[in-house]
Every structure is written in C-alpha cells, then in structure tokens.
Amino acid sequence: MRVQRLTRRFGDFTAVDGLDFEVHAGEIFGFLGPNGAGKTTTIKMLTGLLSPTEGEGWVAGLDIRRERRAIRRRIGYMSQKFSLYPDLTVDENIELFAGLYGVAGARLDDRRRWILDMAELADDRERPTGELPLGLKQRLALGTAVIHEPPILFLDEPTSGVDPIARRRFWDLIDGFAERGRTIFVSTHYMEEAEYCHRLALMNRGRLIALDTPRALRRAEAARADALPGDLPSLEQVFIALVERAGGAVVG
Numbered sequence: 288m289r290v291q292r293l294t295r296r297f298g299d300f301t302a303v304d305g306l307d308f309e310v311h312a313g314e315i316f317g318f319l320g321p322n323g324a325g326k327t328t329t330i331k332m333l334t335g336l337l338s339p340t341e342g343e344g345w346v347a348g349l350d351i352r353r354e355r356r357a358i359r360r361r362i363g364y365m366s367q368k369f370s371l372y373p374d375l376t377v378d379e380n381i382e383l384f385a386g387l388y389g390v391a392g393a394r395l396d397d398r399r400r401w402i403l404d405m406a407e408l409a410d411d412r413e414r415p416t417g418e419l420p421l422g423l424k425q426r427l428a429l430g431t432a433v434i435h436e437p438p439i440l441f442l443d444e445p446t447s448g449v450d451p452i453a454r455r456r457f458w459d460l461i462d463g464f465a466e467r468g469r470t471i472f473v474s475t476h477y478m479e480e481a482e483y484c485h486r487l488a489l490m491n492r493g494r495l496i497a498l499d500t501p502r503a504l505r506r507a508e509a510a511r512a513d514a515l516p517g518d519l520p521s522l523e524q525v526f527i528a529l530v531e532r533a534g535g536a537v538v539g
C-alpha cells in the first residue's frame with residue numbers, strides 16, 4: 288500500500304494535506320493522531336469510500352481513484368462499531384457477510400468453522416449477537432471482516448471499550464494475521480495498542496509529523512530531551528511532545 292501527496296479538501300479546509308507513506312506486506316501499521324487530525328478521512332480514501340482531491344494511492348496494487356469497487360473486495364474493514372446486526376444470531380451474521388463478499392458453498396463451511404473456532408463461539412451459534420459479551424462480539428466482527436481472506440485489513444479503533452485481556456487476545460490474532468503475510472492498517476488512540484504495531488504514523492492537522500518504529504520514536508525523543516541512557520519516554524509522552532512541536536492539535 289502506498290500513497291503520494293494524498294490530499295483531501297472540504298471546501299477551503301484541508302483535512303488531509305500531502306501524505307506520503309508506504310505500508311509493507313505483513314506489516315502492522317499504526318495510524319495515530321489527535322481528534323480531527325485526518326485519520327478517518329485518510330482511511331476513507333484508502334478504502335474507496337471517498338475520493339482524493341489530489342495525489343495518488345494504491346491499495347492491494349489497485350488505484351484508489353480508479354478501482355474503488357475492486358479495492359472494497361480486496362480489503363477487510365472493522366470499525367469500533369463492529370457492524371454486526373445485534374438481532375441476528377452468530378450464524379446469521381456470518382452468512383450475511385459471506386453473502387456480501389461472495390463466499391459460498393464449501394468455502395463458506397470452511398470459513399464459518401474457522402471463525403467459530405477463532406472467536407470461540409462454537410456453542411453460541413444460535414445466540415443473537417446483541418447478547419454476547421463485548422470481547423466475543425469483537426472477535427466475531429474480526430472474523431466477519433476477514434471472511435473473504437483479504438490481503439489487507441483496516442481496523443478503525445478496534446478495541447475501544449474492551450477489557451485488557453480481551454484486547455491482548457485480539458492482538459494475538461492480529462499478530463497471527465501479519466505473520467501469515469496480511470497487512471494490517473490500524474487507527475487507535477490507545478498507546479498500549481500502538482506499542483504492538485511494527486511502525487507508527489502520527490498525524491496532526493492533516494499532515495504526517497512522524498513515521499517510525501515505536502522504539503525509534505521513543506529513542507529519538509529521549510535523545511532530543513537529553514534523557515539519561517535507558518530512560519526512554521513513554522509513547523504517550525513522545526506523541527504529546529511531537530504534536531506540541533507541530534503547533535498543537537486543533538481544538539474541536
């Protein structure tokens with residue numbers, strides 16, 4: 288996945304301003320920034336929901352301007368709202384997403400088994416998903432997002448509201464996907480989640496203000512602050528410092 292000078296304006300306002308970055312296959316790429324930084328607008332352009340005003344981008348080898356429909360079939364998308372239908376059972380939700388992505392027959396049987404196993408929902412197939420604990424809902428939402436085995440998965444604040452154990456479990460699954468070569472693009476406000484990413488991009492006021500591994504970002508900030516050897520700042524401290532130096536966040 289790659290973008291060049293990616294820009295989106297709404298009238299006179301520039302929400303995303305000349306982004307350049309590349310995400311490698313098998314990478315867990317974290318996308319961070321204060322509210323209003325331009326993360327959602329960028330994700331919408333990458334997932335084919337919004338067209339760029341300027342610049343270019345390729346997702347799964349497809350052009351984000353000209354191949355938006357094809358992109359939507361090649362990616363998985365999971366948002367904090369989970370997009371599950373609470374009145375439908377676990378099985379019915381799986382079938383609904385299978386239908387949307389053209390997964391049928393023996394492949395559907397296979398994928399259903401995989402999801403039930405991965406999400407530990409084999410005994411809950413007939414339950415409406417609205418009754419499930421949040422951690423299970425989250426894993427089901429992840430399963431339905433990848434029912435068609437997309438090479439790229441977008442996660443938009445995927446673990447908001449779940450407890451630390453469910454969150455850790457979720458990240459073990461994400462690690463497994465990346466190890467098998469899937470690319471994960473994840474936006475988050477949780478610094479603990481950011482630590483699990485291979486590289487982090489930090490956005491502020493529509494611009495990319497930092498891009499590196501979590502460790503390199505912490506080291507660079509320590510060097511800047513003349514910290515004692517071994518005394519690394521937390522990612523949260525790093526981000527606050529970077530955003531302040533970039534002129535501060537937009538207050539919404």
Ligand SMILES: Nc1ncnc2c1ncn2[C@@H]1O[C@H](COP(=O)(O)OP(=O)(O)OP(=O)(O)O)[C@@H](O)[C@H]1O
Pocket residue numbers: 297300302320321322323324325326327328329
């Ligand atoms: N359709 C639109 N029309 C006008 N302005 C918009 C539109 N969509 C987004 N914006 C503005 O663009 C800026 C970036 O918004 P965006 O939702 O991309 O930020 P974000 O980084 O995802 O924030 P959050 O963390 O709150 O989700 C905001 O100032 C927002 O008000």
